[in-house]
Structure formats: C-alpha cells, structure tokens
Amino acid sequence: MKTMIKRTVILGIASICAFATLADERASQALQSKLAGMQQFSADFTQEVTDPQGEQIHQASGKLVMARPDKLRWETAQPDDTLLVADGHAVWNVDTFVEQVTIVDQADAINDNPIILLTTNNPRKWQQFSIAQPSADTFTITPVNGQGQIQQLELVFDNNVLSALSMQDAQEQTSALSFTNVKTDFTPALTLFEVTIGDHYTIDDQR
Template sequence: MKKACLLLFSSMLLSPLTVQAEENSQTALKNLLAQMTHYSASFQQTVSDEAGDIVHEATGTLTMTRPDKLRWETAYPDETLLIADGDAVWNIDTFVEQVTIIDQTQAIADNPVILLTSNDPAVWNDFTVSKASDDIYTVTPKNGEGQIQSLTMRFNDDILASLEMLDAQSQTSNLVFSSINVSDEPDSSLFTVTIPDTYMIDDQR
C-alpha cells in the first residue's frame, strides 16, 4: 500500500513536468517551422515494413509554401505528381492518365504533415510534440486514427533535413532531402493544375 501511494504521488508530480516539456517542445518546433515560409528540395525515399525490410524506394522533388500549398513529384520508379493547392489535393498519375481530387481539409485531417505548411495555430491542438534533441522532434496525432501515426522531423542548422513517417500499417517511410532551397519563393504555377482532355477525372470532393 505504501509503495502504491508513493508511485501515485510520483506520477502526480511528474505529470505537470511532462506537460511543460511537451509545451516547450511544441513551441520550439513552431519556431523552427515558422521560419520555413518556402521550402524546396530533392528527396530520396525509403519505405520499410515492420520487420525492417525495404519494400519501396523513390526519388523526386518536394516543394512547399505557406499557407497550405505542397507539390510532391516523383521521378523514379514512376512519374507521379501530387499537388495540394490550398483547397484540394490533386493526385495525378501520368502513366494511366488519371486524376483523383480530394478535399484538402479531409485529406490532411489528423496528418502531422499539415504543420509544415499551415499558418493556423489551432491545428497544433490536435498533436503532441516530443523532442529528442534540439534537432529532432516527433509529432503524434492525439486521436491516433489517421493514416500517419507519427512524424519525426530532423533539422540541420535549423533547416529541415529529413522526415520519418510511421503509418497505420507499421511501415516506415524515410525521406532524406538534398539541394534544399529555403530562400526563393516557388513559382505559383507549381501549385496549379491543368488536366489534359484525355485524362480520366475522379472528383471525390
């Protein structure tokens, strides 16, 4: 009984400290991301299963600008394009000539990737932030029901250097960035979509 009471008392003392640590980590990450008004880079992606075996590799480019705009383009092994224009997410498959359109709010619900481009401070309320060091932060959705279970951001000299995402299928996607540009504003045309007449459109908005 005495031991149980001591454990309970210890947890009561630890809880405010834990909350404070989370708040400090969130503030530090907010400050880092707030400086990232624009971001473009090449990436190398490696996807591993729960056993650590590589199941997919890809290369391409990632371009982001605030607020809420993102362009993800793969060059290998297939040419694909995903554009978030602030209102909708356009998934463009050039091989089969098909475009899938999803409402952006629905597409990024509970996805910590939203923190990379959102200017809305309220979105942070949906996530918990922990800090392994001044350069490594892990963001976890509070409800745990989204496709992305956690997102780990690694910084180098306050610039985003890599992302590691754990998904609901226990697969880990690791993206390492190179040729990073945080100075030049991307051309707005990168976040607009023109669909050829021959493409099939699946509009799910």
C-alpha cells in the same frame, strides 16, 4: 495510511502529467521557431519505404516544394512519374501512367496527419498533436487521438533547415526521406500549386 499513500500516488501522477505537458509545449514552441524560417521549402528527395521487419519494399526520388500556408507539391521521377498537389483547398493526385486525376478535399486528406504542421500556423491544428524533442535537432510528432493513417512523424534539422523526415503508418511501415539541394530563400511561383491536365484524363472528383 492507505489514504496518504493514495494521495501521494495521485500527486506524483499529476506532477508527471504536468511535466509532460510543459515538455510538449516547449518542444512545440521550438519546432514552430524552426519552421518559422521555412515559409517556403524546396528540395530534391530520396525515399525508402520499409516493412515492419525492416525490409525495403519501395524506393522513389523526386522533388518537393512547400509554401505556407497549406501548399505542397510532391513530384516523383523514379520509379514512376507522379504528381501530388495541395493547393490549400483540395489535393490533386495525378497518375500519368493511367492518365487519371483524383481530387479530394484537403481538410479531409490531411486530417490527423502530422505532416500538416510543416505548412500551417493554425493553433487548433497544432493542438491535435503531441510533440517531443529527443535532441536539439530532432522532433517526434504523434496524433493525440491516434486515429490517423500516420502514427508518428520524425523531423530532423541541420542548421535549422529540414534535412530528413520519417513517417510510420498504421501498418507499421516506415517511409524515410532525405533532402538535398535544399532552398528556403525564394519566392515560389503560384503555378507550382496549380494542376493542368489534358482532356483525355479521367477525373475522379471526391470532394
């Protein structure tokens, strides 16, 4: 009798795991289908960062441009002028206030970061994340190994266009972004993903 109960429990757990895997696969396919219509993406954004208690600790606004594969430009206008560019090989973080540029290898910078799925078609990268679809236009993405700085990413779509996202980090802070003036039908200039800096800037190359 005990052996039969044990087998029933094991079969039940196996069935739940198989169903969860199938749900993940369906959610992954649905998300990839939506992102396939976003080979390039440009939008103005507003950002609000809150602590674990829900208190606001930071606000920002700026412009975001993404292009597949693996290119991103993040430019803030408020409260400070900053620029972050991922060119497919390296990430350039330009701080105009202190006139310094920090350069890191892109593969290291985005390791276990679910935001990478917005700009990559690499199947191996997609396999590093668990994807759920709580509603038709909402997806939650979680690193499988849970070791990354970003613990969960939520993407919200409106008519198959990304309208908002939120990220929860390892310190349980939440960064929520809302997008306006969204464009997906354009050809991004390659210069958007290049960085030109003055000779007087300090360069911290960590590659």
